[in-house]
Amino acid sequence: MTVHVGGVVENNLESRHKQQAVAHLSEARARLEGEIGKAIALGNGLRSLIVDRDGLPLDQDLFNRVGAELLDGNSVIKLIAVAPDNILSLIYPLVGNEGAIGLNYRLNAEQWPSIREAMIRRSEVIVGPVNLVQGGQALLVRIPIYPPAFAAQPLAERRYWGVATVAIDQSELIVASGMKESLGDYQVEILSYSENGTQAIYGGIELSEQDVVSLPVHFPGTTEWEVLAYPENGWQTTGGNLWLTWLSGATATLIFAGMAFLLILEVYKVRRMALHDDLTGLANRRLLEERMKQLAAMCDRSGEGFEIFFVDLNGFKPVNDNYGHAVGDQLLVEVGQRLTRQVRLSDTVSRVGGDEFIVLTTGTMSRDERDAFVERLEERLSRTFVFAGAAIEIDASIGHAAFPDDASTIEDLLRVADARMYSNKVHHGASITPLEVPPASVAG
Numbered sequence: 001m002t003v004h005v006g007g008v009v010e011n012n013l014e015s016r017h018k019q020q021a022v023a024h025l026s027e028a029r030a031r032l033e034g035e036i037g038k039a040i041a042l043g044n045g046l047r048s049l050i051v052d053r054d055g056l057p058l059d060q061d062l063f064n065r066v067g068a069e070l071l072d073g074n075s076v077i078k079l080i081a082v083a084p085d086n087i088l089s090l091i092y093p094l095v096g097n098e099g100a101i102g103l104n105y106r107l108n109a110e111q112w113p114s115i116r117e118a119m120i121r122r123s124e125v126i127v128g129p130v131n132l133v134q135g136g137q138a139l140l141v142r143i144p145i146y147p148p149a150f151a152a153q154p155l156a157e158r159r160y161w162g163v164a165t166v167a168i169d170q171s172e173l174i175v176a177s178g179m180k181e182s183l184g185d186y187q188v189e190i191l192s193y194s195e196n197g198t199q200a201i202y203g204g205i206e207l208s209e210q211d212v213v214s215l216p217v218h219f220p221g222t223t224e225w226e227v228l229a230y231p232e233n234g235w236q237t238t239g240g241n242l243w244l245t246w247l248s249g250a251t252a253t254l255i256f257a258g259m260a261f262l263l264i265l266e267v268y269k270v271r272r273m274a275l276h277d278d279l280t281g282l283a284n285r286r287l288l289e290e291r292m293k294q295l296a297a298m299c300d301r302s303g304e305g306f307e308i309f310f311v312d313l314n315g316f317k318p319v320n321d322n323y324g325h326a327v328g329d330q331l332l333v334e335v336g337q338r339l340t341r342q343v344r345l346s347d348t349v350s351r352v353g354g355d356e357f358i359v360l361t362t363g364t365m366s367r368d369e370r371d372a373f374v375e376r377l378e379e380r381l382s383r384t385f386v387f388a389g390a391a392i393e394i395d396a397s398i399g400h401a402a403f404p405d406d407a408s409t410i411e412d413l414l415r416v417a418d419a420r421m422y423s424n425k426v427h428h429g430a431s432i433t434p435l436e437v438p439p440a441s442v443a444g
Contacts, residue, residue, distance in 0.1 A: 016238040021213045024183055025229050029215050032177040032190075035076055036141075036168070036219050040124055042070055043143035043166040046080060050164070051147045058082065058090055067092025076176050078138050078169040084162035086115060099134040108133070111140075115163055118142040120153055126219050129170060129193070129199060138167035139201070171181070174202050177387065186229040190217070193224045201225065276435070279329055282337035283350035288358055291348050292410050295362060296403060309359040309374065310399040310417035311339065311381070312425060316355035319392060327387050331394070338380045342373075358417070364402060374398050397425035 037417045049066060050058070056285035058066075071077050071092070081091040081100065088103040105115045114127040121144075128139035142165055174180065179188060179202075189203035208228045217225035275287035281293070295306045313335065320328040332355065339349045339359055348360040363402070365373065397419025407413040 002046065003194075012030075014235045017231070018213050020389070021186065021229050022215070024186070025215050025227055028177060028179045028183055028188075029217055029227050032173070032179065033196075033217060033219065035176050036076070036126065036174055039077060039141050039166050039168050040126075040143075040219070042077060042080070042125060043164055044140050046082070046164045047069065047143050047145050049286050050082065050145055050161070060090060060094065063090040064094070075172045076168055078167040078172075078363065080167070082162065083115075086143075086162060088165075095288065097134045098130065103133050110263055113314070114140060114142050116164060118144040119160060126196075127310070128203065132167070137170070137229045139167040139170060139173070141168065149398070151400040170201055183229055186231055188344075191226050191230045192228065271332060277336075277351040278349050280333050282336045282340070282357075283348050285350065285352045288348060288350040288352065288360060289410055291360060292403070292413070295360075299404060303396060304362075305364050305403045305405065306416050307361050307363075307365060307370070307402045308401065308413060308420040309361070309377065310401075310414075311335075311359065312397045312399075313355040313381075314395050314397055314425060315393065317350055319394070323387075323392070327392075330387055331385055331392065334385055335381060335396075339377065340376060342380060352412065358414075370400060374400065397421050399424055 003264060003343075020242060046066075048327065067080055070080065079091060079093060079097055081088055083089065083103070083105060086101055086105040088105070091097045091100055094101075098185050105109075105112050110131060110397070114125055114130075118125040123144070124138060124140045126141070129137040130140050131137055136151050142163055144163050145161040147156055147161050148158055173246045174190075187207060189201070189207045190201035192199040207228045207230050212230045214226050214228045217227060219225070271422065275284060275290075276282065277284050291306070299305050316328070316331070319331055322399060332351070336351060343349060343359060346362050350360070351357050359377070377398060382393070385392045385394065399417045399418035399419065401407060401413050401420065403410075403413050406416045
């Protein structure tokens, strides 16, 4: 849940950053369209000048004066030109552009399509960037000129005179639009889409592969422009809200994890209490019977049985009477530990009564192995128990039973082992010899 909420917050931060970028981009686009609008207005002014002369020719000197007036202080406009009958005859500034004089647009494969489009549309068209005859590139505004033969003559009925061209410097256009200043923290591209493919008006064309924000640029003509922006350091997906979300989520996760751990621990404790003896930590009768049932089921498939040894302490009651229950409890714990040290990990030692224990061993033993095992258990249990203030000698009676040789059910197996233990107890009896000794720790 924390990861999901964190993802939502990241998406919101990114969305907010993109909205801010679109706002900046919208302002830059408006200024860009404004600068293009100025160039179109200049071209329309040039058309009006020609129409108002009512067919009177323009010479280069007059065109220079007009051009100087129109372009005064306008760094965006690279040049203006007039082409009566589509043959370029006047250009300003002339210096450096002399090579374009006399250009027949009909014979220029690169520039003729835009002239033809303007003639068909009978309105201004913007194309580019276009390679200029005199060198360099520029964005070109084509202004077709249709002078009226009489007042209020419909445009569709007018005769084509020629075309005026306004060339725009792309670099100066970007500077004048303030795009660098308003989008200083962003990578910016302006792309032009036409039937000839994609061209970069500004920047490259690498951002098209990024998760950019973009806006279209509106102006006359069939060419489409698009402004793209992408942050220098990527979209913002971190912030105070995100860190707070992660911190809160991590805290909640730790709390729930802690609660789950405590719950599992309590379940484990309850299960352990249900299947283990509280005092010695050994398996209780319930767990012992479950394991015997599992081994009995395996015996049906594998044919391998198991054996149990019923251990009863002789004379345990006087220990509680003479030394107290605390000493008696420690004695039982020590008995459980001594029995556990004599068996394998696959075997089970359980406490099934006050001073009664059962040792469950997997697999079957030969008679000699069984007698040696019983003898080892008796020897370990008969060693003196030394507790603070007392030394106690005690022995045990042990009864044995094997599954399935001695019984075919768990209940019968336990009864056989119990009967043999009791018979052993009658023959051996119990011995208790308390000795007073200085306080000491338990000696195994």
